[in-house]
């Protein structure tokens with residue numbers, strides 16, 4: 001099975017690439033290498049005979065046609081996206097271009113390739129999306145696959161639009177699509193401007209640990225390697241035209257998450273005062289959704305998938321990974337525009 005993975009130099013895409021190669025897939029990693037990419041994330045498979053990299057932008061239809069013709073993939077997993085909510089508030093244009101126009105361009109290229117090959121039955125276009133398309137929950141309730149879309153940020157609106165395009169290409173042209181909507185991921189290779197790395201790295205540097213508002217926002221955290229495993233499960237066993245919500249069954253308020261990380265650091269890298277003394281509350285961001293939580297019944301019951309780690313276990317693995325991979329995150333912090341965001345705009 002040859003898999004074309006878009007966005008495979010990013011956080012989740014690289015976990016998919018590493019896992020797919022380990023499971024015997026041939027993988028073509030297609031990525032435009034934006035600020036969020038890091039080829040170091042896939043260094044462990046770079047020399048593998050079943051791995052290839054294509055430096056291509058998903059908005060470039062001609063280049064996509066060439067990749068499809070040269071590599072002849074059996075399926076596509078589409079993860080390439082602008083993914084940072086705070087960046088979407090500062091500059092929404094790039095999110096429309098990549099997440100909406102880019103997804104449209106990729107769908108057209110995939111459809112052309114699939115039709116020219118005589119519509120092979122096993123072909124899948126698997127679109128990877130977020131639970132943020134559903135908007136915000138109150139104190140109770142869960143997102144199911146039937147929850148109405150109500151995106152609140154430019155990021156989630158652009159992802160919602162891309163979900164609708166994928167669904168429509170399935171309904172209108174018969175393209176064999178599957179969709180997944182996932183909760184917040186964390187784990188190794190998470191870009192240093194995202195919430196959990198910011199919390200860990202600020203704590204290690206003895207800087208303030210920023211928490212939006214009163215820290216009451218709730219997220220349902222999923223360890224990235226569990227997400228990659230769920231995605232391959234859906235690719236292999238998911239029903240055509242169906243969408244699956246993927247969650248970690250790990251709801252936590254931001255303040256509780258921060259306190260868990262501080263407690264792990266106190267244990268594995270003790271400092272001269274408790275890390276929790278660095279916690280500082282900062283002004284909430286506009287349109288900040290209160291709570292996301294996933295009902296994972298469908299993926300659990302239909303496909304038998306469950307996360308392998310609890311939040312506590314995944315956080316400990318993550319903290320240890322950041323402690324052992326300082327060269328990786330220091331290089332990214334030095335990138336233009338990243339370091340100055342640290343500690344001011346945490347986001348999941």
Ligand code: NAD
Nearest residue numbers: 007009010011012032033034036037057058080081129185
């Ligand atoms: P990321 O920002 O770490 O990686 C995105 C990758 O896409 C980068 O390597 C980037 O270079 C590439 N890319 C961006 N624009 C491109 C373009 N025009 N052409 C080709 N490549 C391009 O993102 P991530 O956190 O790994 O998220 C991957 C996918 O999963 C996204 O679609 C995102 O919406 C979705 N998702 C993320 C989360 C999360 O918690 N991070 C949760 C649910 C869903």
